[in-house]
Amino acid sequence: MYLGLDLGTSGVKAMLIDGDQRVVAHATGALEQSRPHPGWSEQEPAAWVAATEDALGQLKISHGAELSAVRGIGLSGQMHGATLLDASDKVLRPCMLWNDTRSHAEAAALDADPRFRELTGNIVFPGFTAPKVLWVRNNEPDVFAQTATVLLPKDYLRLWLTGEKVSEMSDASGTSWLEVGERRWSRALLDATGLTEDHMPSLIEGTEVSGTLRGELASRWGMGEGVVVAGGAGDNAASACGMGTVHAGSAFISLGTSGVLFAANDSFLPNAESAVHAFCHALPGTWHQMGVILAATDSLNWLARTLDVPAGDLAGELGTNLYAPDGPIFLPYLGGERTPHNDSVSRGSFIGMSHATDRAALTRAVLKGVAFAFRDNLAALREAGTDLTRMTAIGGGSRSRYWLKVLATALDLPIDLPADGDFGGAFGAARLGLIAAENADPLAVCAAPPTAETIEPETQLSQAFTDAYGRFRALYPAIKGAMN
Template identity: 35%
Template sequence: MSYLLGLDIGTSGIKGILITDKGKVISNKTRSYPLSTPKSGWAEQNPKDWWVATQEVIKKIITESKVDTSQIKGISLSGQMHSSVFLDEQLQVIRPAILWSDTRTSKQCQEIYERVGGLDNLINYVSNPALEGFTAPKVLWLKENEPQNYNKIRHLLLPKDYIRYQLTGEIYTEVSDGAGMLFLNVQKKKWSEKLLDKLGIDKEILPPVVDSTEIVGEITAEVAQKTGLAVGTPVVAGGADNACGAVGSGIVKEGRVMVSIGTSGVVLAQIDNSVADDQGRIHLFNHAKRDSWYMMGVMLSAGRCFSWMKEELFADELDYDHLNELAAKVKPGSEGLTFLPYLYGERTPYADPNARGVYFGVSGKHQQGHFIRSVMEGVTFGLKDSLELIKEKGVEITEIRVIGGGAKSKLWQQILADIFANEISLLNVEEGPAFGAALIAGVGVGVYDSFEEAANSIIKVKEVISPNLESVELYDKQYKLYKQLYVSLKDEFKALSQIIEN
């Protein structure tokens, strides 16, 4: 029996998963670690906490599964995108990692546009706009605010690349994660020297870039002793969490789209041609599948809107099943009540940190169920924004696969089908990016000939939800109103932000 190990270095913790070459899950372990917010809008973690947790998770998996570790044919990693790990000449961590969710870099994002000559030039260099969460503005922030730390930098890594270094002693990144740093020319799969020159950043701090399926090291004797892994076990480069999530959902064929309703919301389509959006409304990144890309839209608050409503509006007194029951009693459209899901600003398609949540159209007839259902509908309208952008770029959508916590709700499944006006597919496997990382390991070491082989043999559609035509017509009208609400409120969102700041 052959086994594959996938590790996902997330924001709240690490998840490790051990599967057979047939895709059967043998062991699944998690370990959390703290997140620090030293100032408003800041988000930091100690990379050493990731490493301690990684060792514990691997050791638990090996101990409890009792597998012959010589039969673990490969290991690969997934990780939170954009977060910055700064290492000095001795390969020691200089300061806490600045995470993807950190928003301290608004000023640096504007500086990037000024230095490169505007959005058009930046899209030409790296196919994406400058956003606070990306890596490049974090480096500029460090240069301007902590010059003593910036001058110590010899290596700039992403979270999973730091953990891979700890496992193997080798320093690399790979294309799918590198694409999210805002330094990579995603068409050429090389660091953009023109951009680096304009930003005054030394290319030498950036690691070599490889394909996601390349073997880049092996488990060292020291790590084997600490974890129980076999010395010399191959370690495959891996991928960004969204790329790994796509692999784990079978999004390895053009036309397939993944919709994920987790804390945030993601709409991701695999494509064979790298055509960036010239307005920067939707991301273009390299896929884990070689010579392939994906378009991705991100909502900052998706499932988070539902949990916020549960905890704050209902004082956490109703469980999710009860909330779904109340919402199911309400007709589609929530009798005109419309929710804007911008609790923490928005990323796609507006990239507006000032945007805020809104309940629009409240009347005396609205009851608890209306407020619950309208959150589900509003989040789905937000996801539809990304889906429409993908269509606008000429991608012919053949299948929509839905994963994440929201996908477990029967009511939300139907709302998705109705608002998308499309069938949605539910999968037999939903283990997230760690599962995708395990499949990447399998392709990298030759257990599978290709991603298509792995996906077709392991990942199956277990159910298809069809849209209700009457609901489709109603939601189409309400979606037009939903889009107009942001346009009408954009200036007011900015004015509100200034009032709060002052």
């Protein structure tokens, strides 16, 4: 048996798979975000441990025999978080999460140093780890002075599981401290934030062994000795391993809280000006590019909360027939935006509402606005050298047939739906645990699931969607100042 642990923003998911990669069981321990000020988003690392214990406690009760047979564990995690530890490994402050944008001034200052884009191949985004640590240095100097180690969220879990301070290439790529093409920490970039390599965990590939499970935890969960813990991956790279998006030209579109358009590459293809992320993949000798929007299903969930109607009901009442994209336009920048704008202070907007605008029109506008934001991402990927011919949809939003039709038509690309199953971060992490435990071939293990169905673009509406996208594209620069 092999165990995947996926540390997300809203919970820790634990998944057991067998040697044939069949999902045997899964469980989740819940998490909550703290937002003490506008633009802030934090979690206590102790809550990650508690949620993991909760999920594994559930599995021990429901599938104790299978849990006891685990040979390898893989980790997946939300990226970019700044977990600061003192010399005794005590947590110094709540972790600033991926969607915490308070360090926008620090990010701009680091990005103005040409070494960052040159060595990392990426813009220094406010959500990345380095500007968060610089914010602590500027605003909480006592905390910074005590900081002995900086860990990413899943790597804090690893420390608890194994006692080892280790990270891997895909997650480290989102710190702004990694020379992504060379797959190593940059002394120069660390120095720019007042740190050294001594503050950093050691680096391995996601398929390698990072350590073994501590005996106390192995006994608690009924496991034997020598259970290995793989390097693992950042959440999107782990999902790519679960989806088999590991070969150049393969891609997925993730409709989760945030939105991701992810393309695998067999070489490092940076183009920071496009605001596309160019990161290491979890498999050795591979990289990936991705465009990121900060509010995908989060936009629909916001509308659902505002209207006091479940999000599934809002999407469901639209039916499945796609019509021309008339009515109001929605800019989904509720908490700023990454690709392509790199604007942490922009905010969402409805444009073009009238007396006739009803609930369904608002829902259509939200789904359409997110689709057009993905079209921005697709254009940025093409500008960065990656031209896609199709993609696979994952994430909670992919359950909406109407939304998939909007996406396929807005992007003018077919969208595949995988066969029934959970192929996300926890599954990808379990695959990495299998590879590390058995020294298995990564490409053979990380195969793509069969396609159950393909959503084709509705070509008769292509021009109407292109025209509507042009109006969408014109709005951001026109009202940028008013949104800030």
